[in-house]
Amino acid sequence: MERLQDTLTIFLAxxxxxxxxxxxxxxxxxxxxxxxxxxxxxxxxTNNRFASHMISACLGFLFPVCECxxxxxxxxxxxxxxxxxxxxxxxxxxxxxxIVVIATTMAAFEGSPVVILGRVIxxxxxxxxxxxxxxxxxNSNSLLTPATIVMCEEDHSHDRGLKxxxxxxxxxxxxxxxxxxxxxxxxxxxxxxxxxxxxxRDFVFGLASVPILAILSMMVLTVILSVxxxxxxxxxxxxxxxxxxxALVAFLVYGPMIDVKAISMLLTTFKPRxxxxxxxxxxxxxxxxxxxVTMLGY
Amino acid sequence: MKNNHNHHHHDxxxxxxxxxxxxxxxxxxxxxxxxxxxxxxxxxxxxxxxxYINSGYFMFNFLMGGLLLLVAAASLFIPVKGISLRSxxxxxxxxxxxxxxxxxxxxxxxxxxxxxxxxxxxxAQEVSPLLKVxxxxxxxxxxVRLQNYEADYSRFIGQRVDVVGFLFKAGxxxxxxxxxxxxxxxxxxxxxxxxxxxxxxxxxxxxxxNLKQDDWVRVKGEWKVVEKEGQSYMVISxxxxxxxPRPSSPYE
Numbered sequence: 306m307e308r309l310q311d312t313l314t315i316f317l318a319x320x321x322x323x324x325x326x327x328x329x330x331x332x333x334x335x336x337x338x339x340x341x342x343x344x345x346x347x348x349x350x351t352n353n354r355f356a357s358h359m360i361s362a363c364l365g366f367l368f369p370v371c372e373c374x375x376x377x378x379x380x381x382x383x384x385x386x387x388x389x390x391x392x393x394x395x396x397x398x399x400x401x402x403x404i405v406v407i408a409t410t411m412a413a414f415e416g417s418p419v420v421i422l423g424r425v426i427x428x429x430x431x432x433x434x435x436x437x438x439x440x441x442x443x444n445s446n447s448l449l450t451p452a453t454i455v456m457c458e459e460d461h462s463h464d465r466g467l468k469x470x471x472x473x474x475x476x477x478x479x480x481x482x483x484x485x486x487x488x489x490x491x492x493x494x495x496x497x498x499x500x501x502x503x504x505x506r507d508f509v510f511g512l513a514s515v516p517i518l519a520i521l522s523m524m525v526l527t528v529i530l531s532v533x534x535x536x537x538x539x540x541x542x543x544x545x546x547x548x549x550x551x552a553l554v555a556f557l558v559y560g561p562m563i564d565v566k567a568i569s570m571l572l573t574t575f576k577p578r579x580x581x582x583x584x585x586x587x588x589x590x591x592x593x594x595x596x597x598v599t600m601l602g603y
Numbered sequence: 604m605k606n607n608h609n610h611h612h613h614d615x616x617x618x619x620x621x622x623x624x625x626x627x628x629x630x631x632x633x634x635x636x637x638x639x640x641x642x643x644x645x646x647x648x649x650x651x652x653x654x655y656i657n658s659g660y661f662m663f664n665f666l667m668g669g670l671l672l673l674v675a676a677a678s679l680f681i682p683v684k685g686i687s688l689r690s691x692x693x694x695x696x697x698x699x700x701x702x703x704x705x706x707x708x709x710x711x712x713x714x715x716x717x718x719x720x721x722x723x724x725x726x727a728q729e730v731s732p733l734l735k736v737x738x739x740x741x742x743x744x745x746x747v748r749l750q751n752y753e754a755d756y757s758r759f760i761g762q763r764v765d766v767v768g769f770l771f772k773a774g775x776x777x778x779x780x781x782x783x784x785x786x787x788x789x790x791x792x793x794x795x796x797x798x799x800x801x802x803x804x805x806x807x808x809x810x811x812x813n814l815k816q817d818d819w820v821r822v823k824g825e826w827k828v829v830e831k832e833g834q835s836y837m838v839i840s841x842x843x844x845x846x847x848p849r850p851s852s853p854y855e
Contacts, residue, residue, distance in 0.1 A: 307817060308712040315709070317701055318655040318795035321646060324639065325660075325667030332670065413793050476678045480632050484690055491693045497796070502716060543796045546717055
């Protein structure tokens with residue numbers, strides 16, 4: 306009975322802690338998307354291969370979208386003339402490298418800067434590296450689905466990405482994003498609270514004590530949970546007493562980039578082979594970074 | 604003619620009520636959002652916030668609840684089509700759990716499933732003032748800090764202790780984990796998700812014979828040091844234990 310009650314208390318605690326950040330995230334993204342002009346983005350492009358992908362990875366500071374909303378933004382960047390590899394860097398980086406996500410990660414992991422830094426730096430490294438590797442592809446347009454190529458050719462100079470803030474479009478956007486984020490949060494909070502109290506301590510500690518197992522199990526968990534990056538730090542927090550910072554970094558870097566929902570959305574833009582390639586690169590780099598964090602001794 | 608008119612009249616009423624129904628269902632998502640906002644605001648005013656989150660977030664939650672209430676209220680006037688009502692079901696269930704079930708702080712079930720007393724070791728700045736005050740005024744968290752900081756426990760032997768906490772059996776790491784209770788409190792930094800239990804061991808915790816896990820008690824006694832497998836442990840030798848009402852703020 307106590308255990309059931311504690312499961313409910315932890316579940317509601319995640320909901321109560323995370324919901325205000327969902328509200329903040331949806332508000333900030335709605336307001337910024339109305340005010341940030343697309344020409345600014347085009348001005349940020351450079352011809353330097355390395356700089357351009359690093360900048361693309363950081364565009365989330367202008368468009369704080371979590372992974373739920375960034376495939377449409379990525380498509381509009383492609384339509385605006387961004388290269389395929391730059392668009393991928395944006396797609397991978399934006400859900401981590403933005404103000405709201407960094408704020409929630411700092412709130413959750415106030416006492417462990419290595420997790421916060423690991424997430425921010427790790428996200429940046431993965432997002433820019435995957436883009437840079439893809440940029441060596443000879444014909445990167447061949448990675449796109451035919452429908453996307455048509456969209457890009459048609460849409461090149463139009464200013465379709467710029468949305469004006471009308472009260473109707475604002476309310477519509479707010480409600481749609483709010484409910485889709487909340488539903489994923491509810492599933493994540495339910496699983497996190499149940500595993501907290503119903504999986505034997507010794508099993509979890511056993512898993513957590515082998516670094517590579519800990520990293521892989523956190524990556525599987527984050528793919529299953531698919532919790533929006535705006536609030537996934539609070540889910541990771543549930544595992545912070547058992548798992549090492551390295552494994553937590555794996556959860557926090559991998560989750561926003563790869564999950565079931567994101568992959569199905571990516572397939573609307575990229576050919577399956579290209580998606581598989583992106584997933585492979587992200588997986589390897591995340592494992593590498595998490596192992597480095599683990600080996601640094603934290 | 605009259606018949607015809609009646610028929611026509613009936614038809615338009617049907618359409619109208621259908622239209623009314625639409626107008627209502629289009630507003631249901633906004634209505635659900637009103638209740639989410641009210642839940643956040645209610646937690647703030649009822650004080651139930653403190654079962655879930657650190658007090659540092661109370662004001663933020665209240666403000667975001669207020670903002671959400673504004674948007675939700677606006678959405679009642681600007682109905683949005685295309686949000687499936689089925690997708691609102693999970694949130695409705697959560698709202699019912701939150702509003703209808705009595706909120707409870709974490710209990711011994713969580714304390715036993717986590718490592719006790721792993722809190723960061725106290726630093727000199729935090730600890731040295733604690734050494735100067737009357738030991739009977741120190742709280743559970745203060746004693747845990749002192750134990751983590753001081754290598755030599757002998758200076759505490761015989762000191763009086765007087766603390767309030769709940770009783771639980773430690774999952775591991777305690778000398779008397781099987782037979783005796785610890786008196787403890789949770790410390791939360793962000794919210795109940797990261798709650799880690801702090802606990803002090805009681806040597807003779809069956810003092811009154813009728814205490815059970817999760818009872819909130821006031822414990823008075825004297826510190827003694829027990830050696831086990833080459834390690835020393837501080838334990839309370841209790842001479843007074845009494846059930847007290849749960850304090851209004853259950854966590855440290």
